[in-house]
Amino acid sequence: MKSEESEGTQRWASALDAVVVYAQGALCSRVARGTVPPDGRVRVAGLPRSMDPDSLRAKVAGGDGVRVTEVRVEVDAEPAAAGTADALRREMERLREVSAAAQARRDRHEALIAEVAALRPVPPARKRDDPHRITPVDAWLRLADFVDERLTNLHRRLAELEEELRLAEHEFSIALDRWNRASTDAGPAHVDTTVCAVLTLEGSGDVELELEYGVPGAVWVPAYRLAHRQGDDSGTLVLRASVAQRTGEDWTGVRVALATADLRRRTDLPRLRSLRVGRRQTAPAPSGWREPPAGLADLFSGYDAAGPRPETGRPWAAGAGAAPVASAGPVAPPPPPPMYGMPPAAPMAAPGAAPAAFGGALPAAPQPVGAAPSGRPAARARSASLAPAAPGRAAPPPPGQAPVTAGPPRPSDAELDYAALVLNGPDVQADTRGRLFPHTPFDPVAVEYRRRAETVSALPLPGHAVRPRESAGSFDHRFDAAARADIPSDGTWHTVTVTEMPVGLRTEYLCVPALEQTTYATLVLSNATDQALLAGPVEVTVDDEFLLTAALPTLPPGGVRRMGLGPAEGIRVTRRTNLRESTSGLRGSTTVLDHQVHVELANRLARPVTVEVHEQVPVTSHAEVRIEERADWTTPPQDAGPDSLAPGTRVWRVDLPAGGSTALDGGYEIRVPAAKAIVGGNRRS
Template identity: 45%
Template sequence: MANGESAPTTGAAERAPDPVRSELTAVVVYARGAVCTRRATVALPVPGGAPGDPSGNASGNPSAGGTVQVRVGGLPPTLNAGSLRGSVRSGPPGLRVADVRVDVTATLRRGEQAPGLRLDLEDAEDRLARLRDRRDRLAAEIGEVAGFRAEPPPQRRGDPPRWAPVESILALAGFVDTRLAALHTRLRTTEDELAQAEHDADVLRHRIDEASGALPTDRVEPSAHAVVTLVADGAAPGAEVPNAPGGQEPAWPEQGPAEAELELEYHVPGATWTPSYQLRLDGRSGAATLVLRAGVVQRTGEDWTGVRLGLSTADLLRRTSLPELRSLRIGRSQPAPAGPGWRESPPGLDELFTGYDSARLTEPEPAPGGAIPGGGPAGPPPFGPLAGGYGAAAEATAAVGYGAAPELAEHTAGFGAPPAPGAPPLPPPAPGAPPLPAPAAALPAPAAPRHAARRSVTAAMADTAGAEAARPAPAPELLDYARLVLAGPQEHDGRGTLRAADEDTDAVVAEYRGRAEAAAELPLPAHAVDVRRSAGSFDYRFDTAAPVDVAADGRRHTVPVGDIPVRTAFEYVCVPAQDTAVFGTVLVTNTSAHPLLAGPADVMVDGDFVRTAALPTLAPGQRQAVGLGVAESVQVARRAHMRESTAGLRGGTTVLDHTVEVEVANRLPYPALVEVRERIPTSADKDVRIEEHRAEPRWSDPGAPLDGQEETYVPGARVWRVTLEPGRTATLTGGFEIRLPVGKSVVGGNRRN
């Protein structure tokens, strides 16, 4: 298994083999993005045959210990090249994937090869441009004609007044009116045609935007191929290798080309999903069926047809590796780790390129006419200046030798290295300029003693150890190991070290990725909750029971996932002191082994659609109430009575006696469990006593928040729970007394309803 970045396109001298057709078999949709799995069957060449023969889709000689390169097509242009993985599912023993890279190409369609919608849009835009030009010309002509005026010639001083040609002026006015009427008629017609042309162009643009991402809609069609390198370097342990005697390397069968099944896995943006449900209830028995559905949105550039779909609540871009715990020691300062698997460049890295630098500096470069002026190099090398000058660096390197390299570290630290502290950076000389003179103080003596070199090495090690505690933290791009490349000796700075590869994304591919990422920002439906928020700290994956189809058009597609076992119970709730309306609820208990995410649920009772309710997140075994709205077939009426009297010695206590009667009627064709909620007052005053009457039937104190939510806890709440047969009526009675000293009253009045 291997991965890599985009591979360069095949040169013209070497013809790339035709790509192998692949089939999308499985997709796992995460909270953002998806992981797709493709399979392809490739025919491998016969051992000893010519490269690329006879399969037509592989190049190389796949004999024992050899390699073969295969191009697999069908990949979308929006895939993340760093996420591409490859493996061999079946094939000759010992066959494995050594490398897999992405090759993105673009094809320009011409003429009739362009898609139909694109051609229609281009024709509509051309017609729109012609109509706009015609409208502008008509408007300009109308302005010119409207400016026609009869202007008499200038009159000289002393001449008598001239005769005015009234007939000519009237003729000119008639011509202007006639011409303007004709031009305005043509302008109105052109504006009507222009409005219709703009509408047609907008409709075509809308159709192109809503078209599937797998259908070509542009003249430039990007295509991605996976360049897979296969290696046959040994058989798997315990496998029987055909035509391989004991102790020999495995060889593939000679009867004909062998076949291998490859599996490619890659990540694509532009996909998301939200759960939804359909709750089917039987009003008489209370049995229920809960169907989990998923609203999948994807514009990944490929249609998902007949794929095994998985739905995960995990974040695909979040790191899931375990943290590395540091050990703390008392008595010695511990430098903070720079990052997992990261470390600074080793000391003396620039000295590895001393020979390369001296060879490049001493090598003469021909002048434009072929001569070398002055017998020296024609110009500076293309990889940056040295601190001591170009000409002096080679001389100093040859004189001192490699053994004294540490002494030259502060003077010749390598190309692209920063100058000494406090010294201004030296600008590179212009091309063709003579070599820079070397400062005398910048070069050491040719005969440097060995012990001085050892002292320099010791000092350098001490400086390195002292700087260990203050080493800088790596940049974030250096922690993305899949995109790191090794800088060569010709680099200006950082040669011999790893650096992040430059993003070389094609403009067309970037546009496709932008469309894909915009599809994930589609607004959520009513009562829908983002899966990352509803799942909390845990992640779960749901798999569809059958293969599904999802088009890459950026719309929300409802996909059935499967049935979920639940247990339900009908219950009708009423708070008559606030409202006499009775609300139907269904208590849903999750009896499955996996959680249920929050989302909208279409409730159907006896085959009739009731409403769309919000189903909360349910853990395995958890129970929650789902509201069904007002139940008109269950009616409640409430009557309250209050009698005020005095009691105690000399009538020093006021007694407020409250009696409550609630009448409940069931008009349903099946029994109904009705919960009636009442409340008795509570007081923290020691002079006020509240005595509760005996209720009939007996009511109870819930002692816990109603509906299982902390914000619904009501002090002094009382609950009646009665089961009524069809067509029956029940009367519920209860009450309480409030005893308070004479001269005091209840805030708001003693009378209570």
């Protein structure tokens, strides 16, 4: 059922055009076209229930001289038409009943088996003077044969019932999974709730409207595909994204953009507090209270002179977008919440006291006998209801009410949350119009939709995947997809191809023979574009053949990083060490530990390669310990990047031809005082 006002408002169809997926949540853009009606009021339907009503924005994308003067959110409820989700639900419920019936049949059969198995021959009771009777053996045997035959048949039937139950439970689990994985774009059974944007336009002619709103329940992680050919110094990197959304609407044929920014980032500014030295003093909290402006009641005189609004027959709950409430007549407005900047209404007025008007002069609290007046103006005193008091003693506050303090009203934390305050319109009580009140959730159904949408943030990530906020660091990036995409609202991962970009690369080989005598293949990637490459899984293809899936590190614009590809069996490495210990100096006062390192490399590949060999030289901060190197290795730069090497690392870079080999010799001497020794012993490789 719709109100008369909504029935008379022109409805425009809309289509989802673009979506920007952030690290958490998404910003959707919907387009509607039509001709501005004479009254300028338009309803645009199709918005999801999980949307944030405070994020709705509207603008005119096409139309000269037309502008949007008002936009608000309303919810409509209509009988739902049978669809795919409804059919899946009915099938799931039918199979649930079939499974429950099979379970009941199996349970009844087990009970029957227990009854038959409990059959035992019971001899008649013998009186005290009766002699012992001889039990006929044939009767015992016939009973035992009957029980055995009956149990054999019952167990055979039980096996059939258990197989039927297993199949029924299997079919029910499949139907339940299909129903759970179905798109959440479908509303609840029997009722379709549609969120509409009610706009007021000023102007005339054909116009194109663009509505923008935020929704929770959308996440994404980057993924890549790297293709290159051996011997080339460049490759092609295809940026893809795994996107999951449960916003309540299917994204069909939309322009997708991916951003690493936080849609709900903080906007409050830091505030430095003073440092007090001496006796502790509690810093006064800002009251946030202001005198109401003069002439506030006259602001709505024209609205009151127009008379009451026509009765629609279906009152709405307070708050924009609230669900309709069935009622036979007008509903009295609920008591207003505590107003920002003014004291809450007292639960019970004192005898003989006049009710206090919001924003007007507040009556002073009754003074107990023997107490002096506070001397503060009545307009700045806080009203309270006091019980009769004994002479000379102030009355205690009512139960559940804070003690009365003199001075201006002090609002609560909720009333000081300026971002959550809303301005009351002309349709509320006359003494609360035009004032700020704390905003509370108005639609519990929409809250449940948003809670259900947030469950996608707990999805397990694909292999090697990293959250965008973790890999982007302190910078924000945006990636626009080259083509439109379809992403259903089922809460599972879907792959979207974003763009293709060239990258510079070269193949190098790395070995650390002191730890492992194995050579590893690596790709040195360089990003020459103006967009960052975030960390994530990359599928490497060499000469049109899939090689492996590796973890791509974060690569900023202009950055160079190394990515491992696994062991290279075609390059062999061998390492041998020799240690000689001797003394030198006057009377042998210095111990000399001469370490010699011999590394052999052999290239069994059909192409030349570049191998980087890492060795470790001890480092010391002791003044009496000296280290002297004897090798042609180089010292890498000590930077603070993620690929920085440990202090003491030395590097050999060797170019090996196809089928070639080479030998590398190096070493170092450690000179320590003879009276000292290295922890763990001097003799080590």
